[in-house]
Amino acid sequence: MASPERSPSRVKPDMNKMLKQAQKMQADMxxxxxxxxxxxxxxxxxxxxxxxxxxxxxxxxxxxxxxxxAEDVEMLQDLTAAAVNEAIRAAQQLADRKMSAITGAFGGxxxxx
Numbered sequence: 001m002a003s004p005e006r007s008p009s010r011v012k013p014d015m016n017k018m019l020k021q022a023q024k025m026q027a028d029m030x031x032x033x034x035x036x037x038x039x040x041x042x043x044x045x046x047x048x049x050x051x052x053x054x055x056x057x058x059x060x061x062x063x064x065x066x067x068x069x070a071e072d073v074e075m076l077q078d079l080t081a082a083a084v085n086e087a088i089r090a091a092q093q094l095a096d097r098k099m100s101a102i103t104g105a106f107g108g109x110x111x112x113x
Contacts, residue, residue, distance in 0.1 A: 028102045033057070036095055043086035046079040054087035056094050 036056030044051045049069040053061040063083075069076050 025102055029099065032095075032098045032102060036091075036098065039094060041087055041090035041094055043083050043090055045082035045086065046075070050076070050079040050083040052080075052083040052087040054084075054091050056091055056098075058088060058091050060084065060087070 037059075039056030040053055040061060041056070042051060042053050046066075046069060049066040051062075051064040053063075055061055063080065065076065065080070069079060
């Protein structure tokens with residue numbers, strides 16, 4: 001029978017290993033944040049009347065508007081807001097997907113999750 005000091009629930013985590021894993025994760029997250037600056041998502045509203053391109057770090061890169069949409073200013077404002085909001089959602093999903101590939105390993109660090 002195993003002694004209480006050696007039972008799996010009492011194993012102390014290797015702090016040096018955990019620190020190295022955390023440092024690697026921090027470096028990987030910084031790398032992904034840099035990569036996101038070069039990623040692009042697009043979103044549209046009004047059947048393509050407004051098209052917004054946004055970087056993975058939430059910078060609006062371009063807004064394209066169908067000239068026919070300019071006839072109704074209120075509708076154009078609504079479509080622009082909708083396209084920007086959709087682009088933000090898409091950029092957030094992209095960032096979440098890339099970061100979860102890194103932080104998903106965090107759950108494997110004993111004693112932290």
